[in-house]
Amino acid sequence: LVWAVGVLALQSPPLAGLHPAVEESRILRSLDERMPAGMLTQAVVELDPLPEIRGPEPDVAPPEKGIVSDPDVRSAARRAVRVTGVACGYGVEGSGWVAAKNLVVTNAHVVAGEAATRVQPRGVGRSLRAETVLFDERNDVAVLRVRKLDLPPLPLASPRPGESAAVIGFPQNGSLDLQPARTGETKRVYSGDAYNEGPVERVVTGFRVFVRPGNSGGPAVNADGEVVSTIFASRADSSNVGYGIPSQLVQRHLSVAAERTEPVSTGGCAN
Known part of the structure; x- marks a missing residue:
């Protein structure tokens, strides 16, 4: 201790x-x-409590398992990051991805109320200090500025129903994990916000995929390694449905975040 x-x-x-x-x-x-190197993280990090919503169930075919071995998908995975921090005395862990020079996208609920946030490229080695420069609690999106990140950004694309995908992240505070997925429809739903307050109206993309605590903030990529959505929740009554924030919304936030040089408030603790 x-x-x-x-x-x-x-x-x-x-x-x-x-x-x-x-x-x-x-x-x-x-x-x-x-x-051991990983023991501190296991000792002080409370697993990200992945939100559950009652969104639409994706009516799509099962995922293609082979997509996790696709070269473009594996290349995209090298630009995923582990996001950790301390909020209200508890450690919180989630995932994120490199979206622009020195900018990382994750979920607002992952960084809410944190006194200190760190980003660990690929989930191994030295972690870097991060500052939140955009915080959207309604859509559960946060953009972090990480100086000297030195990783190329991932390209973005619109989600297409039925396409093969992979969800990348660090579930249960473990090592880098890739899960095969199938993209469902992008729809307007009513759900809680980053603080599980509401309901609020928002746009989400459904996926047929197995997601776990710690996947929050990680990218869902297509077979070309393009980010189509950022995972933020699972379905309340299913173990193989996840939901993400579509890339079109994230792209608008990145345009705003790129112009900001000072950190913004991350509000109170979400967990």
């Missing part, structure tokens, strides 16, 4: 005053050297 708190102190701006003392602690240094 002391080790976990110590490392969080190094990452959280409100605790920045503790940084020198923590760095000089021989006990923490020794623990840090001996603990």
